Amino acid sequence: SQQGEEDPQALSIQEGENATMNCSYKTSINNLQWYRQNSGRGLVHLILIRSNEREKHSGRLRVTLDTSKKSSSLLITASRAADTASYFCATLPYNTDKLIFGTGTRLQVFP
């Protein structure tokens, strides 16, 4: 069964605004990874956060992880039109090497 649920399903913002996407999951995890997918393309790995970490930064990206609530968020600051894509969270449950994907958030950034 699908591990992650993301919300919102779709998000439209103006350039310069921040975009926040949330991901919830069901089982205990080893880590959680966020990916971006442009239309018709493959997945680009953005950031990995381990279960013992609470926050990670990479450029304009900030990821938080709350294992007690089984949730994560991805914040993109000062968004650009080029950030327009679908964003997926994927969890790596304990004792597996199998990533389970969420349903994704479609982000559109208007110039």
Add this chain to the structure above:
Amino acid sequence: NAGVMQNPRHLVRRRGQEARLRCSPMKGHSHVYWYRQLPEEGLKFMVYLQKENIIDESGMPKERFSAEFPKEGPSILRIQQVVRGDSAAYFCASSLGDGSGNTIYFGEGSWLTVV
């Protein structure tokens, strides 16, 4: 260091034909995964392999689908007697598979269209 390489990128097959999708993992990676993505949906796990061994095939349809990762050469996802519902993007990914929960890297995908 080349990433995960998939080919073909696009494949058109008539109903009843066979589709073969190939995947070469990143250098040094011994574990390969196959995922399927239907239009406007997330990725669904199909199968997880290491060289000459299937570790987890819980997401593979019971019929017509098979996967292998031979000692030499790429991993192959084979779909026999394709039907229209097989039309999807098939993504391969690879990892070190050392149990440390490292990043899993994806290829650009193979888009299968069944006509």
